[in-house]
Amino acid sequence: MLLKSALRSLVRNRLRTLFTMFSIVIGVASFFSMSLLVELVPRSIHESSKILLGGDVAIQSYLNPVNRDTLISSVPKEEQKALTTSLLGQSMVKSDKKTTSLIIKGIEPKQYPLYGDNQFPNVRNLQENEVLLSKSTADRLQVKVGDNVEIPNRSTGAMSSYKIRGLVEGVQESYGDASIFGTAYLHLNQAQQLLNVPANTINEALIVLHNKVNVSTFKSKVQEQFPQSSVIDIRDKELEKQKDLHMLLPFLQLFSILALGIAAITTSNTMKVIIATRTHDIAVMKSVGMKTRSIVRYFLLEAFWLAILGTTGGIGIGLLVSVWLTSYLSSVLSLPLTWGMSWSVVGTTIVVGFVVTFLASWIPVKSGMRVSPLQMLRDTENTNVNYSLPFRKKLQLFILVCSILSIYVYKVAFTTSANGSFIFKWILAFLLTTGVMLLLFSFIRSIGFIYALLFRTIGAMKNRMPQGLFLALHNIAATNKRNGLLAVTLTIGVVSVVSSHVFADNLIESVQGQLEKEAMGNLLITSSVNDEEKVEKQLKSMKEIKAWKKGYQLDGRLQNINGEEAAAKFAQKIKEDKFFSSTKISVEGIDTSLTSKAYTISEGRDLTSADADEKKAILLDSYKKIGLKTGDTVDIQIGNELVSCEIVGFFKSGIVKTVGIRIPTKTLATYGKPNRITYSIDSDPKQTNVILTDLNNKLPNSAMAYSISATAIDSLQYIIRMQSAFFSIVALFAFLTAVLTIGNQVVIRLLQQTRDVAIIKTVGMSSGNLMKSILLENTVISLSAGFVGAGIALAFSGVVLRFLFQMPMKIDITWSILGILLSVITTAIVVWIAAKQSLSAKPIHLLQSK
Structure with missing residues (x-):
């Protein structure tokens, strides 16, 4: 009987219930799909470790x-x-x-x-x-x-x-x-x-x-x-792959909790309204002797229905999403991943879905019980319920949340560390989580305060604007704190969606710029030295090509360092840095007479004209990690030749290491005996494809022309785009729950302002104008959130590129504009759906329902 009553209570306002339920569905689907991946990927790696390795034991030399x-x-x-x-x-x-x-x-x-x-x-x-x-x-x-x-x-x-x-x-x-x-x-x-x-x-x-x-x-x-050599078996291969993924998967699961958290906020707001609109019922229940525990249980039955519908729907959608995500992640990681059902994940998701829904509902329900029956019965209309928890309860809840999140932080940051006990590392994870959460709360409150101040300032302009804007601006100012929190929620969603694409685009463009700078052109031609004259004859015959630079680049092997075997030094560093997994080194010949160079010296000096016939060299600064310094000598194996060079300086490189050592062109031609020659051409990007087609049709068989963007950049772009799209899908969960939260708030506010809406319509404002006012109000919120979110996304991407990849950021506002439009358009659609039903009622019906 009570279950049916609770269900009927939810059905009375279908739109509010749908928004709340869909928020829970998306949050649960996000958590379920990510949790399933966390379990399926290690299982798939374990089951396919023989296939991954190709044998029982591998020797890698x-x-x-x-x-x-x-x-x-x-x-x-x-x-x-x-x-x-x-x-x-x-x-x-x-x-x-x-x-x-x-x-x-x-x-x-x-x-x-x-x-x-x-x-x-x-x-x-x-x-x-x-x-x-x-x-x-x-x-x-x-x-x-x-x-x-x-x-x-x-x-x-x-x-x-x-x-x-x-x-x-x-x-x-x-x-x-x-x-x-x-x-x-x-x-x-x-x-x-x-x-x-x-x-x-x-x-x-x-x-x-x-x-x-x-x-x-x-x-x-x-x-x-x-x-x-590295000798590895099936177990080693399995651990290697799990190590590669040990940060990615828990991070994705941790990120999915964001959508679950926003869904909890939506559920909490819904329950606040349910309590606020039924204070008279609560008063009557208390007056006839019903215990508070029984009343709380009655309202939690509504949360029970939301938990059942939201969790069941979330698992259903999560199953479909996880099938696609498994296939997609298999392509991204080039691993034979297979989808499978995990009943332990289903059970965990059910528990999490119910706990989050009940916890989010319990806080406002419990708070609503603190008002006395006498106060409610005397003045039901103006009774204010304080929904905030006592400090002690807030502290307990905060510690509980930090304890749960610290489990994921432990998996990401501390499981690969061999030093320290489990308890010690978990305490570190807990302290780290607590610190991050405090900073996050402080940041959110600061941004929320700034938003509230902004909305208050915008609202203060209501008397200076046309009459049609008065109501929207008044509402923005009157509920500036609530609007500020909504804007923060939406900002998080915008940052999640925009930053992944901004970061990917900048990474690709930065790498392309680096490679074109080092190549001193955007087109390259490589040819056999025997066809040098034929190639240059064709280059001279093409009007689109005004000039080119000629050089030699070939692959060698770093054999000795100061007379000691280089492989032995590399073996000591290979576990720390995969850069030292091979002694292969790319050798480039440099025209020492040129004043403009495609690289920057980080230590020592550059090659000069005096070094033209000498065996001097400048080395990539990454090699300093094994103790190399200026004045040292290195032996480079080029074919059957061993070329000994003195290091006079080190040069910088970006994220892609294209050249390992640079020596004078004459020295390379004399001792290295290169059999291929390289030409770099700085052409008009709009004519690239035409020039490439023409060159490849005319060049001799040993030569080939290609653009930098079509070689390493295409390869890099392929995997970055796939990974970016994967993270965008995860971020989309958070964005959708944020938009649904706004829709839910519109429904809640219109329910709370039923009498105000009726009076406004009675004095002559049409439903269409009232809808425009509501849309304008929420457009200001979504537009503000979009601009701030896009700005934060740009700043975040810039910081990561600068400090993590040592790359300058190229500002392209395309994704920022798309993020702002996505914020405004999706919010407008959801708000229109949320408001349409409430505004379609006649004023007399609205007054009677109140």
Whole structure:
């Protein structure tokens, strides 16, 4: 009976109930989908760890490539069931339409991979003139199965053509930036020729062991044989992937709690109105002897219905969203993730949904019981209920919330730290959470106060504005504190949506600007030195090209530092910085006579004309982390040549490390003997595609022209866009709940002002004009929130880019404008829906309902 009564009470105002319920639905759906991902991703990684690794044990010799025969003879034959080797390196690839960077992986098709070969279509029948290509790379090159691509041969400078046999999806290589650039899989001997390494050179091996072999013992034996290699097994691979995700997933779940928190605010506001409009009923119940506990229980039954409908709907929508998110995250991370049901997550979500709804409802319900029956019965209309909790209750609630959130902070910041006990690290997490929450509350209150002051100032202009604006401006000022909190809620949603796109766009443009500056142009041509005259003849014949810069750039290997093996020094730093996962180094020849350079010296001096014939060099400043300084000597292996250079200075680089060492062009030509030459062209961006097409049609076969934006930038943009879209979906949950909160507040306010609305309509104001007034009022709120949110998003992105990535921020207001429009338009739609039903009633009905 009581349940039916509570349900009828909610149905009496369907619109208010729908807004509240949908807020809970979105908050629960956000929490459920993120929680399911947190559980499914580690489970999928665990179940597919063999496929991720490709064997039982992997030997990765990226620091110091080894001879294949040496490796095979060093691995205990009696313990292995199968063994396959491969060689990885970086190169360019060209199609008829585009050119881009990628990772080359030479494999033994008859064996590779030892597990998970279904991810490599037709790999067992791969021919020497064929290649398997990552789907992401194929999309950038605009090619399909059956098309041909060309890869430059470092040993001859000529272009080698390969037919695409199949497209590889859901595979993430451990080497370098394979997750960004993608990978081309071809025969091992072909990779050795293209990368210009000695025959039989490999840097990776996969091994399948017999069932009775002790993996730990086997790893130890192999590690002793190859001290500068990484020997990992299935468990190591699983831990490596989980470590890569240990911050991302709890952070997403923590972020989803924001939507749940906003839903709690909406529920609390709804329950405040339910209590405020039924004070007379409460008075009667108390007068006839009903205990406060029984009255509270009665009102909590309405919260019970909201919890049931909101949690059930949230789980239903969360299931649909989680299926898509799992598939999407699988593409973003290149992991074989599979969706599955988790009843533990369902149970947790049900508990969380009910607890949040009941807690948000209990505060106003409990507060509403503090007014005496006599006061209510004497003056029901003007009874003011203080809905704030006593300080002690607020403190207890604050500690409870911080304790729950500290669990997620612990997962993000402290689980990988080996030092300190669990209790100590949890206390640190709790203190960190408490500090952040206090700062957040202070920030929200400060912004809320500024908004309230702004709305009060706007409202003060009501007597100076046309009569039609008087009511809207009056209401803005009269409820400035409430409007300020609504604006803060909406601002959080705008910041969430805008900042992800602003950050992504700036990151891409900053990287592109850095690469074009270092290349001293936006178009590049690479060609065999044998075709130098033919290339320059074509460049001179094109009117669109006024000038170009010529230089040499090739790949080498940092062999020795001050006579000591470089790989040994790298091995000490590889766990701290993945930059040192390979001794491969890009060498660029510099024309020392030029006064304008594409780099900035951070320490020491630049190369001068006096160094033109000397073996002097400037080194990327990242190498200072292993103790290198000016005056040191480094030995660079270029093909079969060993070039010893003295370091005279260090240069800076951005987030993308394009060059590792720069030496005079004459020195490089004399000792390094480069077989490819590079031309940089600074062309009109509007003519880029036309110039590229013309060049690639006229250049000799060994040459290829490409734009920077179509190589590394396309690769980087692909993964950044996917990740940005993923975060935008998560942010959208928070934005929707914020907009629904505003809609709910409009419904609540119109319920509270039923008599005022009736009087206004009675004196002649039409429903249309009243609707315009309400829309104008909320447009001011949403517009203010949009501007402030967009500003905060720009500031946040600028700070992160500057201090985390050391990049200047390029201000583009496109996403800011879209964020403001999104705030205004969605708010207007929700407000119109919220107000339409209330304003359609006749004045006499409104007065009677009161």
